[in-house]
Amino acid sequence: xxxxxxxxxxxxxxxxxxxxxxxxxxxxxxxxxxxxxxxxxxxxxxxxxxxxxxxxxxxxxxxxxxxxxxxxxxxxxxxxxxxxxxxxxxxxxxxxxxxxxxxxxxxxxxxxxxxxxxxxxxxxxxxxxxxxxxxxxxxxxxxxxxxxxxxxxxxxxxxxxxxxxxxxxxxxxxxxxxxxxxxxxxxxxxxxxxxxxxxxxxxxxxxxxxxxxxxxxxxxxxxxxxxxxxxxxxxxxxxxxxxxxxxxxxxxxxxxxxxxxxxxxxxxxxxxxxxxxxxxxxxxxxxxxxxxxxxxxxxxxxxxxxxxxxxxx
Amino acid sequence: xxxxxxxxxxxxxxxxxxxxxxxxxxxxxxxxxxxxxxxxxxxxxxxxxxxxxxxxxxxxxxxxxxxxxxxxxxxxxxxxxxxxxxxxxxxxxxxxxxxxxxxxxxxxxxxxxxxxxxxxxxxxxxxxxxxxxxxxxxxxxxxxxxxxxxxxxxxxxxxxxxxxxxxxxxxxxxxxxxxxxxxxxxxxxxxxxxxxxxxxxxxxxxxxxxxxxxxxxxxxxxxxxxxxxxxxxxxxxxxxxxxxxxxxxxxxxxxxxxxxxxxxxxxxxxxxxxxxxxxxxxxxxxxxxxxxxxxxxxxxxxxxxxxxxxxxxxxxxxxxxxxxxxxxxxxxxxxxxxxxxx
Numbered sequence: 057x058x059x060x061x062x063x064x065x066x067x068x069x070x071x072x073x074x075x076x077x078x079x080x081x082x083x084x085x086x087x088x089x090x091x092x093x094x095x096x097x098x099x100x101x102x103x104x105x106x107x108x109x110x111x112x113x114x115x116x117x118x119x120x121x122x123x124x125x126x127x128x129x130x131x132x133x134x135x136x137x138x139x140x141x142x143x144x145x146x147x148x149x150x151x152x153x154x155x156x157x158x159x160x161x162x163x164x165x166x167x168x169x170x171x172x173x174x175x176x177x178x179x180x181x182x183x184x185x186x187x188x189x190x191x192x193x194x195x196x197x198x199x200x201x202x203x204x205x206x207x208x209x210x211x212x213x214x215x216x217x218x219x220x221x222x223x224x225x226x227x228x229x230x231x232x233x234x235x236x237x238x239x240x241x242x243x244x245x246x247x248x249x250x251x252x253x254x255x256x257x258x259x260x261x262x263x264x265x266x267x268x269x270x271x272x273x274x275x276x277x278x279x280x281x282x283x284x285x286x287x288x289x290x291x292x293x294x295x296x297x298x299x300x301x302x303x304x305x306x307x308x309x310x311x312x313x314x315x316x317x318x319x320x321x322x323x324x325x326x327x328x329x330x331x332x333x334x335x336x337x338x339x340x341x342x343x344x345x346x347x348x349x350x351x352x353x354x355x356x357x358x359x360x361x362x363x364x365x366x367x368x369x
Numbered sequence: 370x371x372x373x374x375x376x377x378x379x380x381x382x383x384x385x386x387x388x389x390x391x392x393x394x395x396x397x398x399x400x401x402x403x404x405x406x407x408x409x410x411x412x413x414x415x416x417x418x419x420x421x422x423x424x425x426x427x428x429x430x431x432x433x434x435x436x437x438x439x440x441x442x443x444x445x446x447x448x449x450x451x452x453x454x455x456x457x458x459x460x461x462x463x464x465x466x467x468x469x470x471x472x473x474x475x476x477x478x479x480x481x482x483x484x485x486x487x488x489x490x491x492x493x494x495x496x497x498x499x500x501x502x503x504x505x506x507x508x509x510x511x512x513x514x515x516x517x518x519x520x521x522x523x524x525x526x527x528x529x530x531x532x533x534x535x536x537x538x539x540x541x542x543x544x545x546x547x548x549x550x551x552x553x554x555x556x557x558x559x560x561x562x563x564x565x566x567x568x569x570x571x572x573x574x575x576x577x578x579x580x581x582x583x584x585x586x587x588x589x590x591x592x593x594x595x596x597x598x599x600x601x602x603x604x605x606x607x608x609x610x611x612x613x614x615x616x617x618x619x620x621x622x623x624x625x626x627x628x629x630x631x632x633x634x635x636x637x638x639x640x641x642x643x644x645x646x647x648x649x650x651x652x653x654x655x656x657x658x659x660x661x662x663x664x665x666x667x668x669x670x671x672x673x674x675x676x677x678x679x680x681x682x683x684x685x686x687x688x689x690x691x692x693x694x695x696x697x698x699x700x701x702x703x704x705x706x707x708x709x710x711x
Contacts, residue, residue, distance in 0.1 A: 118647035119674050134447075147444060152648065153614035157447070157454050159676050186451075193447030199615055202370060202408055203442055209411050210441040234645060235611070238604030253412050276644040337680065 089222040089266045090144045095132055098356075098365045099125070099324065099341050104348040108266035111258070111319045115308060116326025117275040121339040121358060123154060125326070126225060126270065127163045128363045133223055134192040135164070136185075139171040144222040145192040147211060151204060151231045155195055164189055166361025192220070201232040201250035208257050215265045224261070228272040229254075230312055248313035255315035262319070277311040321346050329355065338366065371407035371440055378439065380432040388422040407436055454479075457621050461509075461580060464502030467684040468495070471654060471670055473677045476623040478580060481613055481649060483674075485628045485640040486656035491668050491688050492627040493519045495656065496585045499625060501528045504545035505538070509580040512568075514549045514560060517589040554590045554605050561612040569620045582616060586627040588641050595643065603645060610649040626650065640673070651676060659685065 093105035106112050114122045130148070135141020148155060168185055196211075198204040204226075215221055232250070240247025262269055308325055310317055322345040329340045340355040356363040375383055389404045404410050410418075411433060419426040460475040469475050476482050476499070484492045500511045513520065525546065529539045551557045569579060591609065594602035617624045629641040640646075640653060653674035659667040666688040672680055 117644060119680075124676075153618050154648075154651070156651070156676050157451050158458070160447075161451060187448050190447035190451050194444035195447060195450055196442045196444040197618065198442050199611055203440065205408055206371075206411060206437060207441040210437045211444070214444070228648075231607075231648075234600070234603035234607045238600045250408065253408060257412070274645065274648050 089219065089268075090142060092133070092142065092144065092222060092268045095129055095142065099352065099354045100322070100343055101345055101348045101350065101352040104322070104343075104345045104352070106268045106270075106322060108268065109262040110321045111262060111269045111271070112322040112324060113320045114270065114272040114324050114326065115275055115310075116272075120326035120328050121341075121356070121363070122272045122326050123156075123227060124339075124358050124363055125341070125356075126227060126272070127156075127160050129270070130160060130193065130225070131164050131167050131189075131362065134189045135167065135171075136189070139168060141189075142222075143192070143220075145218060145220045146194070146223045146225060147214070147221065148193060148195045149198060149204065149207065149224070149226045150195060151198045151226065152228055153197060153199075154227060155197075157195075161186060161190070162360070163362035170361075201236050201254070204232070205250055205254050205257070208254060208261070212257075212261060215261060215267060222267055224258075224267050224269045226269070226271040228274055229316065230273040230276070233276075233312065248315075251313050252315040255313065255319060259315075259319045273310075273312060275308060277309040332357075332366075339363075371436070372405060373407055373410060378432060378435045380428055380435065385424065385428070385432075388424050389418075391422065407440065411437065459580060459621075459623075461499075461503055461507060461623050463495070463499045464506065465495075465498065465686055467686040468654075468670060471672050471678070471682055471684045472652065473675075476581065476625060477652075478621045478623045479617050480651040481617055481624045481626060483626050483628055483640065483650035483653045484656060485630050485638075485653060485673075487630050487638075490656040490658060492656060493585055494524075494688050496583050496625060496627060497521075497524055498528055500546050500581070500583060501525055501532070501542065503581050505529060505532055505542035507580070509545065510578050511546045512549065512564060512579060512582045513546055514551060514557065514582070514584045516551055516557060516584065516586060518550065518552075519585060520548050520550075551590070554594055554609065557584075557590050558605070558608060558612065561609070561616065565612065565616055565619075569616065569622070579620070579622060581623045581625065582613075584613070584624070584626045586629070588627070588629045591642060591646075592629065606642065606646060610646065614649070630655070650674065 089108055091107065093107050095105060097105065100106065114125065116122050130146055131141075133142050133144040133146050135143070137143045164186055165182065168182060168189075172182070196207055198207055211224075215224075229251075236250055237247050240249065258269055261267060322343060324341050324343045327340050327342075329338045332338050336357045338355050338357060340353065343352045343354075344350075355366045357366060358364075371377075373381065373386060373389065375381060375386060389410070404413065415426060415429040415433060418424065419429055457478070459478045460473075461478070462469055462475040463472065472482070484495055486492050496513070500513055503509050503511050522543070525543060526539060529542055533539060549560050551560050564582070587609065591602075591606050594605050596602065613624050613626070616622055628646075630638045631641050633639045638655060638657075640655075651674075652672070655671040655673050657669050657671070658665070659669055668686055668688060670684050670686060672678060672682045674680065
């Protein structure tokens with residue numbers, strides 16, 4: 057705790073004595089970023105969308121639609137305002153080496169075409185519009201937790217100099233978990249050192265620059281010995297902050313370091329549910345946030361051109 | 370881990386390191402930790418550090434900037450990435466129409482595709498035929514990592530003979546398939562790292578003719594490492610995964626791996642190697658025997674993971690498709706010729 061205060065003090069100090077600041081940095085610090093609160097009302101709680109400095113964790117096992125949902129959200133961010141987008145620049149940190157640009161483009165094309173049908177008669181070529189949207193996205197691949205940490209440090213400059221940049225996506229923050237566990241030897245402190253530093257840095261980035269952070273975590277830890285529905289084990293565990301989302305899965309145990317758990321403000325659980333009558337797989341999400349009560353549930357299909365939300369019965 | 374030592378970047382000399390290490394700086398929960406790595410250094414505030422170690426602030430900031438530039442990954446604009454993908458992505462046909470249909474016309478470069486199935490479901494046969502098709506039809510080099518000595522050159526030749534009667538062409542194709550034999554996970558890792566830093570590097574400079582890497586099977590060397598106190602095994606598993614992903618991405622290569630199957634709680638077949646591995650392949654195909662079929666070479670392939678096609682597509686195919694079937698037609702022709710001779 058002492059250490060945290062110490063860090064906070066240092067941060068305050070540097071914030072005050074930051075001498076060299078150019079105009080763009082000043083603007084990005086003072087003016088604030090574009091809000092992402094209504095990025096997708098279907099999956100976030102009412103009045104509980106991700107505001108400035110919020111951290112959303114997307115948690116789920118393989119093939120439950122996490123990355124697909126990210127494509128949907130990215131598309132919404134990078135589309136221009138006249139096509140009902142948010143026109144926000146996005147940085148995508150790909151640690152899973154998983155990012156599928158072709159898929160993103162097909163989602164984007166579908167969305168832009170849909171918009172064109174609306175009849176505003178856009179003069180630009182579709183190809184041209186896709187490219188201008190993609191210009192708002194930058195992608196960076198990281199292959200180790202050290203590289204992730206250094207890259208985040210490097211990105212700090214980008215955040216401070218680009219006011220249009222509002223969203224940082226890390227897919228996924230848990231991918232180096234096992235390698236770090238082993239490299240750290242016996243001591244948990246060493247095992248978690250890199251991720252802890254990343255989390256502390258992310259905390260500083262979100263507070264100083266007001267960016268929103270989305271990060272996915274793989275559900276790889278089973279909740280042994282806890283009743284479904286009562287997943288909250290009393291104790292110092294930070295999972296107490298989360299109201300149970302009825303434990304739709306037995307893989308929803310948070311296992312990353314506490315520095316990370318502490319900064320998460322929204323948690324979204326992904327599950328694969330039933331197959332609907334017309335033979336389509338239904339995916340569902342359950343979002344809880346520390347700001348609002350209750351669980352926001354939502355189901356969707358994955359279609360050729362992105363996800364389609366299913367109206368709740 | 371990047372150890373701070375003399376000479377890794379212009380500004381760092383002996384005094385610099387000494388000055389940094391003279392003072393114990395609180396870098397984390399373990400308070401008496403010295404700054405030994407760049408990760409510690411970069412997380413410290415340069416101003417604070419300058420005062421404590423009596424180093425020049427300018428020098429510290431300069432070193433930080435140079436090292437960051439050296440070790441970080443660089444962001445690429447989405448538009449550029451798309452451009453690059455459009456020009457560089459290749460789709461390698463597997464040579465089997467039904468598999469191609471399942472995979473949306475073949476193996477994509479830059480991705481990991483996984484074949485799962487119980488023993489005898491034809492995983493290795495499919496690997497062989499894909500290797501033969503890529504080396505013969507597409508004239509590209511294939512790296513084939515064999516972890517269970519299942520590689521059978523005769524079978525490759527047999528498959529090639531159905532494609533071409535020309536001996537030279539057959540040999541040429543066989544030469545394009547480079548086989549590596551490894552029998553434990555450490556040699557597999559060493560092999561992958563070697564490929565990444567030597568062979569593929571060279572190949573990519575010389576025009577990049579290597580288009581596919583196969584590991585048959587990835588579970589043979591990995592499954593024995595799992596269980597017990599897990600950490601080491603899981604770490605090795607993820608390192609292998611990391612190497613494969615990097616090879617696929619950095620050199621734009623199609624990676625094909627095979628994996629065994631287990632049954633989940635409901636008795637459904639699922640891919641082996643557990644939850645952490647399940648995130649690794651981009652596309653997964655489950656191979657199964659067709660039950661109560663009179664010929665034993667009929668198989669079904671089910672798409673169980675894909676980001677392009679609807680999952681649970683099922684296609685049926687015949688393993689003989691790659692060899693005997695065509696051979697019978699050839700021998701049939703020969704018979705005709707023989708008959709017409711006299």
